[in-house]
Amino acid sequence: MTVAALALRTERAEPVRPTFAEAAEAHLDAVFRYLRQLTGDAHLAEDLTSETFERALRVWDRYDPARGPVLPWLVTIGRRIALDHFRSETRRRGRERRAGAMEPASTAAPAGPAELPAELATALERLTQAEREVVALRVLLDLDGAEAASVLGISPSACSTQLHRAMTKLREELAR
Amino acid sequence: MSHDDPTPERLDAILDGREPATTDREREIVDLAAALREASPRAGGELRARVLALGAPRRTGRLGRLAAGGWRGRALIAAPALAAIATAVIAVGVLGGDGPSDRGARSGTSLHVTSGPIESTGGAGPESPGLPQSETPVPGAGTTAPAASAPIAITVPVPADAMGARVAEARRIISAAGGTILAETPVETPQPGVALAATLPVGPAADAIDKLAALASRPQRLETFDAAGEPGPVRIEVLVVQAP
Numbered sequence: 001m002t003v004a005a006l007a008l009r010t011e012r013a014e015p016v017r018p019t020f021a022e023a024a025e026a027h028l029d030a031v032f033r034y035l036r037q038l039t040g041d042a043h044l045a046e047d048l049t050s051e052t053f054e055r056a057l058r059v060w061d062r063y064d065p066a067r068g069p070v071l072p073w074l075v076t077i078g079r080r081i082a083l084d085h086f087r088s089e090t091r092r093r094g095r096e097r098r099a100g101a102m103e104p105a106s107t108a109a110p111a112g113p114a115e116l117p118a119e120l121a122t123a124l125e126r127l128t129q130a131e132r133e134v135v136a137l138r139v140l141l142d143l144d145g146a147e148a149a150s151v152l153g154i155s156p157s158a159c160s161t162q163l164h165r166a167m168t169k170l171r172e173e174l175a176r
Numbered sequence: 177m178s179h180d181d182p183t184p185e186r187l188d189a190i191l192d193g194r195e196p197a198t199t200d201r202e203r204e205i206v207d208l209a210a211a212l213r214e215a216s217p218r219a220g221g222e223l224r225a226r227v228l229a230l231g232a233p234r235r236t237g238r239l240g241r242l243a244a245g246g247w248r249g250r251a252l253i254a255a256p257a258l259a260a261i262a263t264a265v266i267a268v269g270v271l272g273g274d275g276p277s278d279r280g281a282r283s284g285t286s287l288h289v290t291s292g293p294i295e296s297t298g299g300a301g302p303e304s305p306g307l308p309q310s311e312t313p314v315p316g317a318g319t320t321a322p323a324a325s326a327p328i329a330i331t332v333p334v335p336a337d338a339m340g341a342r343v344a345e346a347r348r349i350i351s352a353a354g355g356t357i358l359a360e361t362p363v364e365t366p367q368p369g370v371a372l373a374a375t376l377p378v379g380p381a382a383d384a385i386d387k388l389a390a391l392a393s394r395p396q397r398l399e400t401f402d403a404a405g406e407p408g409p410v411r412i413e414v415l416v417v418q419a420p
Contacts (some may be wrong), residue, residue, distance in 0.1 A: 021231030024318075025195045028227050032219040046223045051226045063222070116215040138191060140216050145188050163191075164184035167205050 020057055028053070030079050031143045037136035038082050048085060072147040073150045074156035075137065079151060081119070115170050123173035131166035138163050327411035328383060332392045333367070333419035342391050343370045345415050349391075350374045350414075353384035369417030375409040384414065393419055 018026070031052055036045040056063075056077050057133055116124065124132060130152075137148035138159075149159035180201045180412050182190060189195040190202055197203045219227070334342045343360075350357055355376040376384050 019231070021228070024227050024231045028224060029218045032223065033216045036217055042217070046220065049219065049223060050226055053230055056231050117211075120211060120215060135212065139212050144192055160184035160188050164182075164187050167187060167208065168181060171204055171208055 009082070017063070020060045023056075023070045023074065024053055025041065027074055030071055031074050034075055034133075034136045035078050035082055035139045037124075037132050037140060038079070040125075040132075048078060048082050055081065068147065068150075070139065072143060072151050075143075092117050093141050112136060119174060123170050126173050127166055127169060129167065130162060134159060134162045135166050135170070139167075238402065253260050260361065297308075327373075329413045329415065330388050332388065332414060332416045334391065334393050334416060335370075336418045338393070339369065339416065339418065343372070345391060346372055346388055346416055348415050349384055349387045350376065350412075353377065353380040355409075355412075363415065363417070367417040367420055370414060371414075372414040372416070374412050374414065376412060377409055381410040381412075385410075388412075388414055391416070 021162065028049070032045055032049045035048045035052070036042060037043050053072065057072055058078075062068060070075060124135075127135070132151065137143045137151055138145070143151070144165075145156045145159055149156040150162075152159060154162075182205070183203050186195065186202075187205065189253045190197050190206060191209060197206045223407075270370050332342065332346070347357060347360075352374070354374050355374050357372055357374045359371075359373040361373075363369050
């Protein structure tokens with residue numbers, strides 16, 4: 001990170017600790033959008049969003065505004081909950097397949113957001129989950145590169161590359 | 177990727193608004209980002225209500241704002257466990273020092289738990305005039321105690337050399353708030369210190385408790401409880417103890 005970027009981040013830091021209610025009010029839509037994009041399922045995203053804020057409330061004392069804004073902190077919690085959900089779903093489907101009790105679950109990517117224009121939704125569906133996620137963080141939630149990289153657990157340069165690939169792919173899909 | 181595609185670093189700068197889009201390709205990406213943002217869904221009403229209800233104040237009592245107001249307020253409205261410790265310490269003193277026949281006489285000047293407002297030795301607080309004594313039975317005074325609700329226990333850990341000054345300051349805060357000190361008792365556990373049992377008028381109680389809490393030299397993580405049902409003077413137990 002350059003000195004200028006570091007200075008910018010310092011200026012953008014939120015030294016004042018919001019209350020949980022203020023954080024929920026300010027960032028509910030953003031967390032929902034992220035989980036909606038990540039899961040491709042509005043109902044599931046609602047459940048996961050609710051669980052995210054419930055968990056955030058339980059650990060609210062641990063949020064330290066000196067370490068960064070609250071939105072990436074909330075999104076990180078939401079991401080863990082979503083990944084836990086995916087893992088348990090994968091295990092459940094595996095058990096069901098082994099038992100032969102049900103039809104094999106679909107391995108297709110989750111449907112794109114129904115609220116989006118059809119062509120945009122279709123283009124998003126063609127992205128990988130990781131690409132959709134970086135678009136959600138960087139474009140929909142307006143997190144900066146370092147914040148998004150922190151949420152994803154990757155380096156800022158890897159985050160930039162992933163975003164570049166995703167946006168290029170989206171643009172090419174829409175141009176077809 | 178064509179030659180006029182922006183580099184990843186340039187794309188970052190454009191999306192962050194640090195650099196303007198200058199080529200058609202860059203403007204396309206900016207437009208695409210705007211379209212994504214515009215079409216992005218918002219949380220539904222039911223979800224919004226559910227989540228915002230989580231953050232709504234659950235303590236509606238006069239002391240609720242203390243608990244919501246930071247670590248001091250939250251930390252120093254003590255748990256029933258601490259109240260029980262203080263009460264147990266006094267009980268040990270009472271039972272250990274005197275025979276059963278003295279208990280009634282001692283209980284009026286010891287820490288105790290009652291279900292209603294305590295009529296202190298100096299009378300009820302200014303905001304509870306006319307509360308009849310018969311409605312506020314005191315255990316050990318020959319009446320039957322109803323189900324007890326714990327008084328508000330405030331633990332104030334302080335350095336050993338500041339003990340005397342902090343106890344004096346606690347007395348001053350209680351008096352300045354119009355409160356009445358019912359008992360002052362030395363304690364040995366969990367740390368050496370002094371327990372003050374007192375009542376505070378409802379109005380200044382929150383401020384007084386806040387000031388008492390501020391006497392602590394370090395925060396403690398304790399539970400809170402709702403004092404909304406208190407009809408009369410607020411009963412408190414201030415435990416000024418040596419910080420371990």
